[in-house]
Every structure is written in structure tokens, then in C-alpha cells.
Amino acid sequence: MRQVRYLAVAAELRAQIEAGEVSAGGVLPSEAELSRAYGVSRITVRKALEHLKAEGLVDSRQGFGWFASVRPLRQGLGRLGTIEEQLSESGMEPGRKVVDFRFVPAPDWVARLLGPAERIEVLQVRRVNLADGTPFARVTVWLPAALGSSFSRDDVERHTFYELLDVPLGGATQTIGAAAASARDAADLGVPEGSPVLRCERVTRAADGSAVLVAEHVFPAHRTEFVVELASPEPSMAPSGLRLVE
Amino acid sequence: MRQVRYLAVAAELRAQIEAGEVSAGGVLPSEAELSRAYGVSRITVRKALEHLKAEGLVDSRQGFGWFASVRPLRQGLGRLGTIEEQLSESGMEPGRKVVDFRFVPAPDWVARLLGPAERIEVLQVRRVNLADGTPFARVTVWLPAALGSSFSRDDVERHTFYELLDVPLGGATQTIGAAAASARDAADLGVPEGSPVLRCERVTRAADGSAVLVAEHVFPAHRTEFVVELASPEPSMAPSGLRLVE
DNA sequence: CTGTCTCACTTGTCATATACTTGTATCACA
DNA sequence: TGTGATACAAGTATATGACAAGTGAGACAG
Numbered sequence: 227m228r229q230v231r232y233l234a235v236a237a238e239l240r241a242q243i244e245a246g247e248v249s250a251g252g253v254l255p256s257e258a259e260l261s262r263a264y265g266v267s268r269i270t271v272r273k274a275l276e277h278l279k280a281e282g283l284v285d286s287r288q289g290f291g292w293f294a295s296v297r298p299l300r301q302g303l304g305r306l307g308t309i310e311e312q313l314s315e316s317g318m319e320p321g322r323k324v325v326d327f328r329f330v331p332a333p334d335w336v337a338r339l340l341g342p343a344e345r346i347e348v349l350q351v352r353r354v355n356l357a358d359g360t361p362f363a364r365v366t367v368w369l370p371a372a373l374g375s376s377f378s379r380d381d382v383e384r385h386t387f388y389e390l391l392d393v394p395l396g397g398a399t400q401t402i403g404a405a406a407a408s409a410r411d412a413a414d415l416g417v418p419e420g421s422p423v424l425r426c427e428r429v430t431r432a433a434d435g436s437a438v439l440v441a442e443h444v445f446p447a448h449r450t451e452f453v454v455e456l457a458s459p460e461p462s463m464a465p466s467g468l469r470l471v472e
Numbered sequence: 473m474r475q476v477r478y479l480a481v482a483a484e485l486r487a488q489i490e491a492g493e494v495s496a497g498g499v500l501p502s503e504a505e506l507s508r509a510y511g512v513s514r515i516t517v518r519k520a521l522e523h524l525k526a527e528g529l530v531d532s533r534q535g536f537g538w539f540a541s542v543r544p545l546r547q548g549l550g551r552l553g554t555i556e557e558q559l560s561e562s563g564m565e566p567g568r569k570v571v572d573f574r575f576v577p578a579p580d581w582v583a584r585l586l587g588p589a590e591r592i593e594v595l596q597v598r599r600v601n602l603a604d605g606t607p608f609a610r611v612t613v614w615l616p617a618a619l620g621s622s623f624s625r626d627d628v629e630r631h632t633f634y635e636l637l638d639v640p641l642g643g644a645t646q647t648i649g650a651a652a653a654s655a656r657d658a659a660d661l662g663v664p665e666g667s668p669v670l671r672c673e674r675v676t677r678a679a680d681g682s683a684v685l686v687a688e689h690v691f692p693a694h695r696t697e698f699v700v701e702l703a704s705p706e707p708s709m710a711p712s713g714l715r716l717v718e
Numbered sequence: 719c720t721g722t723c724t725c726a727c728t729t730g731t732c733a734t735a736t737a738c739t740t741g742t743a744t745c746a747c748a
Numbered sequence: 749t750g751t752g753a754t755a756c757a758a759g760t761a762t763a764t765g766a767c768a769a770g771t772g773a774g775a776c777a778g
Contacts, residue, residue, distance in 0.1 A: 232751090270750085287739090288758065289739050289740060292740085403693060405668055421652065422652045447652075450649070503729070504728085518730090538728095
């Protein structure tokens with residue numbers, strides 16, 4: 227029987243990563259080192275690593291190295307598509323409606339998140355997402371006026387902000403909480419005032435770490451929920467990422 | 473495992489700042505001094521500092537120096553401790569109280585999650601977590617009777633289930649949603665009935681992928697929120713992991 | 719006391735160099 | 749087709765040095 231060496235190497239690496247010997251985000255030894263360690267050529271090591279990359283377990287950057295993926299997705303679990311994909315798959319018709327497009331002075335909490343320099347003016351876009359004509363989300367985006375000055379209402383209606391922005395993006399921080407629907411929430415989403423809603427606040431940062439965009443998503447609780455895959459169980463029973471607010 | 477030096481320097485600086493060795497608003501040593509102190513080049517010190525700046529922990533002014541931010545923009549999720557740690561750090565006394573410990577037939581939705589074989593009987597443990605005596609979470613755990621038969625009420629009061637279980641765990645799926653407080657939620661958490669709560673449902677799987685344990689966490693919305701760090705922004709504006717429910 | 723100048727020190731930025739990494743291509747062998 | 753050896757291109761981390769530009773404090777003339 228012919229032995230396939232790179233699969234054996236891949237299996238060993240996978241075992242080490244899943245055993246936590248390489249922490250999430252940690253850097254693996256270089257291909258050359260692995261090659262020496264396992265007594266195989268660099269080609270074989272690469273094939274093994276690329277195999278793991280296809281599984282979503284590791285990733286690489288040229289000139290830097292290989293590192294364990296921050297959020298590995300297991301093979302058995304299909305990727306969760308975007309909401310729009312889910313809608314069309316279940317036969318519903320997605321739609322969106324821009325209900326507000328204005329330059330306004332930044333609300334206090336938005337100004338705090340964007341940083342002091344951006345205090346002055348922001349482009350505020352409010353949009354309602356529809357499924358078969360009934361609203362299931364309201365999204366509000368605040369963008370420094372300097373960045374949004376060239377956008378038209380048509381632009382934001384047809385494209386995502388990530389497409390429109392010409393800035394290399396570096397990451398985001400997302401906060402998920404529950405709240406009672408305000409009067410405006412109730413009107414926009416067609417739910418009773420005071421009924422529970424999921425509120426998600428996201429700060430998107432540029433590659434250099436500066437905040438670029440603040441977004442608030444509000445969902446009626448009875449129609450939506452978040453799903454998070456945890457690769458390895460937390461030591462505590464408390465869900466990861468939970469935080470007490472003031 | 474390879475190390476990236478500027479990340480190591482950043483970690484040490486972060487530790488010092490958070491330990492209060494640099495008071496809020498206080499000035500850090502100059503880049504040249506840090507460079508000497510850590511035995512690295514100024515470039516590396518700068519990269520570390522800029523890393524912390526992206527986290528909102530420090531800031532700089534040309535000609536003046538680096539100083540700790542008065543109000544950190546955000547806490548990196550990587551170092552977000554368990555709720556218990558947060559409580560003791562903020563001077564509150566954590567506590568827990570087991571309010572229910574029973575073997576019962578599995579509720580339908582739990583049985584579905586655990587798989588058909590486990591339909592028969594489960595150990596149901598209900599616990600209220602306290603901060604300074606007032607409840608901030610209620611956790612209910614369902615465990616197949618076969619796995620939980622050896623546990624005593626004292627065991628679950630003193631240890632986490634992850635410690636008690638002798639099974640190698642493989643991962644978990646966590647669902648976060650909002651809901652209105654039921655009568656029991658209201659009683660357990662001390663909030664008005666119908667007020668919004670965060671509801672988190674977790675299915676923990678063994679290494680072989682079979683479901684081992686189902687847990688439900690309920691938090692009053694006004695005290696808790698989830699923070700998720702996204703390494704790279706999603707192509708869609710919709711928050712990742714969101715899913716429509718029936 | 720008040721303005722102004724100077725000087726030491728700081729961050730911001732650029733250029734250059736080295737060592738090391740992944741990405742890719744080529745040729746060879748079983 | 750899997751594996752190995754080699755070479756080179758491209759990208760990253762780090763070190764070193766230099767200079768521009770901003771800050772603050774003290775010296776000094778009025």
C-alpha cells in the first residue's frame with residue numbers, strides 16, 4: 227500500500243493545533259523548521275498545511291508565516307450564509323429601503339466611538355431590510371462626513387458600505403445586546419413598543435486601527451438569533467464574550 | 473511556537489497599564505527608553521505602541537509622548553476574563569446558588585438537540601449566579617442521566633461541568649437571542665415580567681461530535697451584552713452568524 | 719511680570735540593510 | 749502523481765540611522 231506522507235503530516239499538525247499546543251492566532255513554526263522536524267521536504271509540509279487551510283484550521287501570510295485560524299470552522303458544519311442568501315434559499319424575497327440619508331452632527335456615543343477628531347459631522351444612513359415585504363431589520367450607519375461626502379443615496383441603496391469605502395479595513399468589534407423596542411424601533415420593524423429586540427452595535431476599524439464606521443442593527447427578537455461556533459469549550463460555563471454593562 | 477516580538481512587547485505594556493502601573497492619563501516612558509528597557513529597536517516599540525493604540529488603550533502626541541487613554545475604547549476580547557473575574561475586579565462578590573437538581577424526562581427541544589438516543593432521562597440543574605447578592609444570570613444545564621448519575625448536588629455547586637465531565641470535548645454551538653422575561657425568569661432574576669432578556673443556548677459536543685450537554689443562560693438585558701471581535705470584516709453589512717428563526 | 723528665544727527632548731517619518739518567511743517555478747525521480 | 753531538491757521572487761519583522769516637526773521648560777531681554 228502506498229503511503230501518502232503529506233496526509234500523515236497534516237494529521238499530526240491538526241492534532242497539535244486542536245490539542246491547543248498552538249493557541250488561536252498563534253504562529254506555527256516555519257515550513258523549513260517543520261520540514262526538519264518531520265523529516266520531509268518543504269513541498270510535503272506545504273501540501274499538508276494547504277490541506278489544513280482548506281479545512282479552515284490554519285491560514286498563512288506571505289513573508290510572515292502560518293498561524294492557527296482565529297475562528298476555525300469545522301468541516302462538518304456548513305458555513306452560515308448571509309441573511310440575503312438564507313432568504314432566497316427559503317423562497318422569500320429580500321428587499322431594502324433607505325428611510326434616511328442625511329449629514330448630521332454625530333450623536334454622542336457615535337462620536338466617542340469614532341474618536342475625537344470625527345466629532346463634527348457624519349453621514350447617517352438608516353435602512354430597513356425586508357423579507358417578502360415585511361421588515362426584519364433596521365440598520366443605521368454613521369460614517370465620518372469626510373469619507374461619505376462622495377456617496378449618493380443610490381450608491382448606498384445598491385451597494386454595501388464595504389464596497390463603497392476605499393479604505394483597507396482591519397477588523398471590527400461587535401456588541402450584541404437585548405433591549406425593549408423604542409417607539410421608532412416599533413414603527414420601523416412593525417412590532418409592539420416594548421417588545422424585545424436584538425441590538426447589535428458594530429465598530430469597523432481601518433487597517434491602522436482607527437475607527438471608520440459605526441453601525442447599529444436592530445432585529446425583532448422573535449425572528450432572529452445569533453449562532454456562534456466555539457472550536458474548543460471554554461473553561462467556564464458562562465458564554466464567551468459576555469460582559470457586564472454599567 | 474514562534475514569537476512575534478512586537479506582540480510580546482505590546483503584551484507586557486498592556487499588562488503594566490492594566491495593572492495600574494501607569495495611571496490613567498499618565499505618560500509612558502519615551503520610545504527610546506522603552507527600546508533600551510526591552511532590548512528591542514525603536515521600530516518594534518512603536519509597532520507595539522501602535523498596536524495598543526488600535527486597541528484604544530494608549531494614545532500619543534507628537535513632541536509630547538505616549539500616555540494611557542483616559543477611557544479605553546474597548547477591551548480586547550482575547551483578554552476578557554470570565555464573568556467571575558470581572559466581578560471580583562470591580563469589587564463585587566460573585567456567588568452561585570443551585571435552585572434545582574433533578575432527574576427529569578428531557579424537554580422536547582433538549583431531546584432534539586441531544587439526539588434521539590438520549591430521549592429518556594436527563595439531569596436538570598438550575599443555578600442562579602449572583603453579583604453582590606443580586607442575581608445577574610440563571611443557568612440551566614441538561615445532561616444525559618447516564619453521564620450525570622455520579623454527580624452530587626455538592627459537586628455541581630462547587631465545580632463546573634467541564635471539570636466534572638470526564639469526556640474529551642470537541643466544541644460547542646452557541647445561539648444568542650433576545651426574549652421577554654417569562655414569569656420564572658422574572659422571579660429568578662428579579663426583573664419585571666416581560667422585560668427584555670438575553671437568552672443564550674449552548675450545545676456542547678464531545679470530541680467525536682456527539683452532543684453531550686445542553687445549557688441555557690438567561691441574562692437581564694440591562695446588565696449584560698456580548699462582545700465579539702471580528703478579525704476581518706465580513707463582506708455583508710449584516711452581523712455574522714445571524715440567522716432567521718421559524 | 720511678560721513676551722520671546724533657545725535648547726533638550728519627544729514623536730513622526732523616511733531610507734537602508736539584514737535575516738527570515740511564504741509563494742512559485744523548474745527539473746528530477748520513482 | 750507524490751515526493752524531493754533547488755532557486756528565486758515577494759513580503760515581513762527588525763535594526764540602525766537620520767532628519768523633520770511638535771512640546772515644554774528655562775533663560776533672558778524688555
